[in-house]
Amino acid sequence: MDESDAARVDAAPIRDQTVLVTGGAGFVGSHLADALVERNDLRVIDDLTNGRPENVPDDATFIEGDIRDDDALAEAMDGVDVVFHQAGLVSVPASVEDPAESQDRNAVATLSVLERARENDARVVLASSVAIYGDPEELPVREDDPKRPDSPYGVDKLAIDHYARLYHEHYGLDTVALRYFNVYGPRQSGGSYSGVIGTFVDQARSGRPITVHGDGQQTRDFVHVADVVRANLAAAETDAVGRGFNIGTGESVTIRELAEEIRSIAGADSEIVHTDPRDGDVDRSRADISAARRHLEFDPQVSLREGLRDLVGVTEVEQ
Numbered sequence: 001m002d003e004s005d006a007a008r009v010d011a012a013p014i015r016d017q018t019v020l021v022t023g024g025a026g027f028v029g030s031h032l033a034d035a036l037v038e039r040n041d042l043r044v045i046d047d048l049t050n051g052r053p054e055n056v057p058d059d060a061t062f063i064e065g066d067i068r069d070d071d072a073l074a075e076a077m078d079g080v081d082v083v084f085h086q087a088g089l090v091s092v093p094a095s096v097e098d099p100a101e102s103q104d105r106n107a108v109a110t111l112s113v114l115e116r117a118r119e120n121d122a123r124v125v126l127a128s129s130v131a132i133y134g135d136p137e138e139l140p141v142r143e144d145d146p147k148r149p150d151s152p153y154g155v156d157k158l159a160i161d162h163y164a165r166l167y168h169e170h171y172g173l174d175t176v177a178l179r180y181f182n183v184y185g186p187r188q189s190g191g192s193y194s195g196v197i198g199t200f201v202d203q204a205r206s207g208r209p210i211t212v213h214g215d216g217q218q219t220r221d222f223v224h225v226a227d228v229v230r231a232n233l234a235a236a237e238t239d240a241v242g243r244g245f246n247i248g249t250g251e252s253v254t255i256r257e258l259a260e261e262i263r264s265i266a267g268a269d270s271e272i273v274h275t276d277p278r279d280g281d282v283d284r285s286r287a288d289i290s291a292a293r294r295h296l297e298f299d300p301q302v303s304l305r306e307g308l309r310d311l312v313g314v315t316e317v318e319q
Contacts, residue, residue, distance in 0.1 A: 014036065014233065019080065020042075021042070021043070022067050026050050027185075031229050035233065037060050042059070042060040042061065045073070068112065073113070077119075086127050088110070089153070123241075124174070128178060130179055140287055142288040175242060176240070178244070182248075184311075196255065204263050204266035209271045212259055213277055214275075216254060224302035253304065
C-alpha cells in the first residue's frame with residue numbers, strides 16, 4: 001500500500017541482529033518491521049487476529065501463530081537478540097466485556113515472552129500504555145504519577161510494565177517499557193481513542209456523520225506511529241533499562257476539536273454527532289516526555305496536522 005511521507009522512518013540503527021517483532025503484522029508492529037528488516041535477520045510472529053499478512057516485509061521470516069502457543073513462541077524466539085513486544089489485545093471496551101481474555105492475551109502472554117527472553121538473554125522492548133495512569137490528577141502525566149487504571153486493559157498494561165521492571169531487577173534482563181499515549185497513522189483500524197482518527201477520517205471522506213463519544217471535551221495526546229517506531233528503536237539501544245517511558249508529544253487536543261480538524265482537512269460537510277460516553281474512558285490526557293527526551297533522545301517529528309493531512313490525502317484508512 002502507499003505510505004505517507006510522515007510514516008516513513010529511516011532504517012534502524014540496529015544492525016546484524018536477530019530481531020523478533022511480536023504482533024508484527026499489525027499496526028505499530030508492521031511499521032517497526034519495515035524499519036528493521038533491511039539491516040537485520042527479522043522475524044515476525046502474528047496470529048492475524050488483527051494483523052494482515054501483506055503488512056509483513058517480504059524479507060522477514062513470518063511465523064503465523066499465537067505467542068500463547070509455547071511451540072510457536074519457542075520457534076520465534078530461538079536465538080533472538082532483541083524482541084519488540086507489540087502483540088496483545090488493544091481495546092478498552094473489549095477488556096471491560098471480557099477481562100479474563102484481556103489478561104490472558106496481554107499480561108499472561110507477556111510473561112511467556114519474558115521467560116523466553118531470559119532463556120535467550122534477549123533485550124525486550126514492551127508496549128505499555130497511558131491506560132496505566134487512569135484519570136490523572138494533573139497534567140502533563142509524569143512517569144512517577146499515581147497509577148489507577150480505569151479498565152481491565154489498563155490493569156493488564158500496568159502488570160506488563162511492572163513485570164518489565166522486575167525481570168530486570170531480579171534476572172538482569174534488559175527491558176524497557178514504552179507507555180504509548182494515543183498512537184495513530186497508516187494501517188490502523190478504527191475503534192479506540194487512537195483508532196478514532198481512522199474512523200473520523202473514513203467518516204469525513206465518505207460524507208457520513210462524524211460520531212463523537214460523550215461531549216467531545218475529552219483530551220488526548222496523539223502521537224504518530226513513525227515517532228513511536230523511533231522511540232522503540234532508541235529503547236533497543238539505551239542504557240536506561242528496567243524502567244518505563246511516556247511516549248507521546250506533550251500536546252493534547254479535545255476529541256471535538258479533532259473531529260472538526262479532520263472535517264476541515266477533508267473539505268467535508270459531515271455533521272458531527274455525539275453518542276453515549278464509553279465505559280473506562282478517562283477525561284484528560286497529555287504526556288510529560290522529558291524522561292524520554294533525556295534517556296532516549298526522543299523528539300517527536302510529526303505534528304498532528306501533518307499526520308492528519310497525510311491520512312486524509314494519501315492513505316486509504318483500513319476498516
